Amino acid sequence: MTSSATTVSSLAENFFRHEYGRLVSSLSRRVGLAYMEQVEDSVQSALVKGLESWTLNGLPDNPAAWLYKVASNHLLERLRQNNNQQRILSGNTEDIFEFLIGRNSPSNPVQQKLSDEPDCDLLRLLFVCCNDDVPQESQLVFALKALCGFNVIEISKRIFSSEENVYKRYSRAKKILQKLPTESWDLSASEYHPRLPNVHKVIYLLFTEGYLSANGQHTIRLDLCLEAIRLATVLSDYTIGQYPETYALLALMHLHLARMTGRQSQSGGLLLLEEQDRSLWDKSLIAEGIRWIEMSATGDNFSRYHAEAGVAAEHCLASNYQDTRWQQIASCYEILEKKLPSAIHRLNRAIAVAEWKGPKAGLEILIEFEPPSWLLGSHLWFAVLADLHRRCGNFIKARGYYDHAIGLAPTNGVRQLIKRRFDSSF
């Protein structure tokens, strides 16, 4: 291959998107979230300039530093104009200019530190937005836009929500965060820790949005999973995030992602766990997941992430469906159910117990259970009941549940999956 270094791109994958997040975090930290609009405009404009300049002249030595400089100059200009037009002399505006100019000079040690730790501000903004006052769905959209660099259209495609709705959620987060006093940016060490569960939750949601959605293209869903892993990895690089729960979260994401390639048939249909070709599972991701599990095995808190990573690890390490250690999986779900009572965990426990002790034992777990209304509107509940009754020989009951499940299947792919599962049973 003959490639000349001057014309070929040598930017990391997703460079533009990730720089967007870094620049927004760094600049908004320096001028305050009150100027978020201006910050986003400046970052957008710097990226466009970068694109134009680099396609013509090739890449500069340090594209990230180039962008930072262009974006902060643009921002400075915007804020000055603002200042002149509106005559807002709120006292701290000059400080902001000083701040920006100071950070701009290449000899400044802070600038040095910035390029050494480009993700420090990113992480800080993540903690800032995981504020209890911000609704969780807005936290998620804020993270996707400001930190991951997706625009509103891209986010709406990824979380299956309308553009208008995404825009509303984002504005809501921004509005709340803009009202925070500038000092709230510099969370003290004691303020970081209480927000860690929120940060974990947002990362977890980001991952499950990608992993669990039955709709959407594989690559689009993969984006979300990879972003979640990226943020969690950054979190694990800093002391504020170095807790067993962070490692368990990383473990479960790696172990789920490892199996993502095996979940679909060549024609794009979904596959049952026992149908999947386990040789397609990504062994290096499994190994990394196991490494994170080992890291997470300290302290005395066995979190929901530990339990979920435990389930994922059992599946990854079993050589086939029959050899799966269902007892271990059942006990992980039992722990999950106690920690975080949810009908889904009970349902999953019933499935694991049915594999471990037989369908009757599985059914017993569900029989005295009153499912919440949302579960009664989902195909999952009926599909599991149909399966367990069928295996117990109660064909008439099974048939009734089966019809319900088929009627409630959210997508054609899921409907086909259920049909195949019950193929030739009735």
Add this chain to the structure above:
Amino acid sequence: MKKYLCIMRSKPANNEKCEAPSPTDMEAMFAKFNAWKEEFKDNIIDMGGKLADGKVVTSEKVIDGPFAETNEIAGGFMIVAAEDIEKAVLVAQKSPGVYPGSSVEVREINQP
């Protein structure tokens, strides 16, 4: 090899809603551009650049230009080397900078 001047023209910017490219879009554009530059690296001898506003000089006067009434404004240029006009046209045709609503004029630079 002959030399060709490629003049990029586009309609004057209208104020129609034009979606700003997302960072993902920019990454895709950057990749396309680099692939194109790589494919024709022997042909593109001067990437030229964007043309800003300027003046129009005549023997009588100097006015602000380009003329506002012209349909298409020259917005950029580059210089391409090619055996013949067909090849030069191909370079221009494949450029990611050519999009619906824009055009490229490819003219041989006579070398006496």
